[in-house]
Amino acid sequence: MSDLLEQNLRDIFSERATQIDPAASARLRGIDYRPRRRRRPALPALGALGVSATAAAVVAVATLASSAAPAFAGWSPTPTRPAAGQLAAAEQACSANRGTPVLTDTRGPYTASIYADATSSHLCLEGGSLSIASSNSGASQSDVPPGQIQLAGSGMKNSAGQALTLVDGRIGAGVTSVTIDRSDGSSIQATVSGGWYLAWWPGTAHATTADVTTTTGTATEHFPSAPQGPPPAGCPTGSHCSSGYSFGSARPGSTQNTMGSSRSQ
Amino acid sequence: MARAYADFDQFVAAHVDDLLRTAYLTAWDEAEAEDLVQECLFKVARRWPRVRLMDQPRAYARRILINLATDGARERARRRVELDPPPPGAAERSVDPLAALDTHVELVEALRLLPPRQRAALVLRYFHDLTESQAAEVLGCSPGTVKSNTSRGLARLREVSDLSLQPRSTKT
Numbered sequence: 001m002s003d004l005l006e007q008n009l010r011d012i013f014s015e016r017a018t019q020i021d022p023a024a025s026a027r028l029r030g031i032d033y034r035p036r037r038r039r040r041p042a043l044p045a046l047g048a049l050g051v052s053a054t055a056a057a058v059v060a061v062a063t064l065a066s067s068a069a070p071a072f073a074g075w076s077p078t079p080t081r082p083a084a085g086q087l088a089a090a091e092q093a094c095s096a097n098r099g100t101p102v103l104t105d106t107r108g109p110y111t112a113s114i115y116a117d118a119t120s121s122h123l124c125l126e127g128g129s130l131s132i133a134s135s136n137s138g139a140s141q142s143d144v145p146p147g148q149i150q151l152a153g154s155g156m157k158n159s160a161g162q163a164l165t166l167v168d169g170r171i172g173a174g175v176t177s178v179t180i181d182r183s184d185g186s187s188i189q190a191t192v193s194g195g196w197y198l199a200w201w202p203g204t205a206h207a208t209t210a211d212v213t214t215t216t217g218t219a220t221e222h223f224p225s226a227p228q229g230p231p232p233a234g235c236p237t238g239s240h241c242s243s244g245y246s247f248g249s250a251r252p253g254s255t256q257n258t259m260g261s262s263r264s265q
Numbered sequence: 266m267a268r269a270y271a272d273f274d275q276f277v278a279a280h281v282d283d284l285l286r287t288a289y290l291t292a293w294d295e296a297e298a299e300d301l302v303q304e305c306l307f308k309v310a311r312r313w314p315r316v317r318l319m320d321q322p323r324a325y326a327r328r329i330l331i332n333l334a335t336d337g338a339r340e341r342a343r344r345r346v347e348l349d350p351p352p353p354g355a356a357e358r359s360v361d362p363l364a365a366l367d368t369h370v371e372l373v374e375a376l377r378l379l380p381p382r383q384r385a386a387l388v389l390r391y392f393h394d395l396t397e398s399q400a401a402e403v404l405g406c407s408p409g410t411v412k413s414n415t416s417r418g419l420a421r422l423r424e425v426s427d428l429s430l431q432p433r434s435t436k437t
Contacts, residue, residue, distance in 0.1 A: 005419065005422060005426055006391060006419075008369070008372055008426070009372070009387060009391045009419075009422065010391050010392070012369070012372060012373055012376065013290055013387075013388065013391060013392035014392070016289070016290060016373075017286040017289065017290060017392065020285055020289055020295060020298070021295065024285060024295065024298075024299045025285055027299065028277075028281050028285065028299065028302055028303060028306070029277060029278060029281055031303060033273070033306045033307050033309070033310035034270050034273065034310050034313075035310060035311050084295075084296045084299045084300065085299050085303045087300075088300040088304045089303060089307075092303075092304060092307040
């Protein structure tokens with residue numbers, strides 16, 4: 001009986017091993033697993049690029065490769081389901097090792113993750129040529145009134161003209177969904193999870209309002225104005241360089257606008 | 266750094282299918298298997314300058330893979346449920362009375378339900394045909410632990426196998 005069982009077991013394993021989708025192997029072969037070298041720019045320069053809803057950036061590392069074209073291919077204005085392996089790849093690229101993210105936002109091949117505890121947060125945005133990481137200390141959920149959200153955002157642009165804008169923050173109790181209206185008239189659906197919301201998009205259109213939905217209805221909140229004009233100087237063409245700004249407040253009602261630029265090479 | 270990684274691509278090309286099969290049979294889920302192999306290869310890549318000097322880099326990669334599969338199985342299962350709730354009726358399929366007549370199907374289901382560590386031992390012993398000592402090296406445990414995990418896994422499968430060979434009327 002035992003020999004028969006063992007033979008059945010071998011047959012089952014062999015049969016099952018042939019059922020693997022060949023595309024999975026191709027996908028795994030196509031990944032670059034080699035460790036990335038990350039250059040850490042001076043803290044004051046990229047301080048403005050932290051998780052935007054918080055007051056003090058502790059560490060920020062941003063890479064927006066200038067050679068990628070077209071910029072942000074596959075990005076989606078509504079969150080998408082992650083592809084197989086996408087979340088693990090993002091977690092690995094983020095080198096987070098911070099447990100489970102409180103929020104994961106996937107838009108095509110791009111994955112944004114927020115790791116947070118009561119007083120600090122860490123944001124990663126990975127995919128394609130994009131790699132952004134920042135750590136911050138900031139407001140706790142109890143700071144945000146029920147039914148409201150922290151209104152804050154940040155933007156960055158590299159020397160090749162690729163730009164992105166990101167809004168995120170903690171949400172008050174009862175918030176079930178958030179839609180961001182932009183200065184170009186279009187809307188972006190934010191991901192809401194774990195006491196946070198997040199949305200980002202290619203380009204420099206800034207967030208104007210947020211439609212915040214709770215079980216009792218939808219209210220509109222207005223973002224503070226983003227800095228106007230061209231991005232900060234100091235980013236020569238051809239260098240791996242990023243510049244950015246942030247807007248918003250650690251607590252609803254107050255406003256903080258900062259701008260900065262950084263050169264990583 | 267580039268020189269240290271010159272042969273890493275060859276390692277991936279040569280062993281990714283083996284790792285994928287091992288992950289699939291251990292985790293029993295194709296999407297999870299792909300995640301596991303990806304995570305495993307990222308870990309191997311980080312340590313490649315040292316791993317490439319080992320006698321058996323593939324055994325080292327298998328060890329990482331199976332540790333990932335067995336150590337994180339519960340957490341991944343929880344996350345997967347959150348991200349991808351099972352379709353309606355999925356639970357009912359596992360108790361399909363027609364499937365219950367088929368020993369093969371029951372063995373497959375019993376394999377799926379085995380603790381990951383026991384299933385990993387069976388995969389190494391009966392799919393990769395490793396000895397208990399070789400399997401122990403991959404699993405990072407003693408040959409005795411491999412023997413015991415294999416024995417417990419087989420015992421559970423034998424129960425299912427014996428049961429399904431009995432006349433259907435005696436099963437109720």
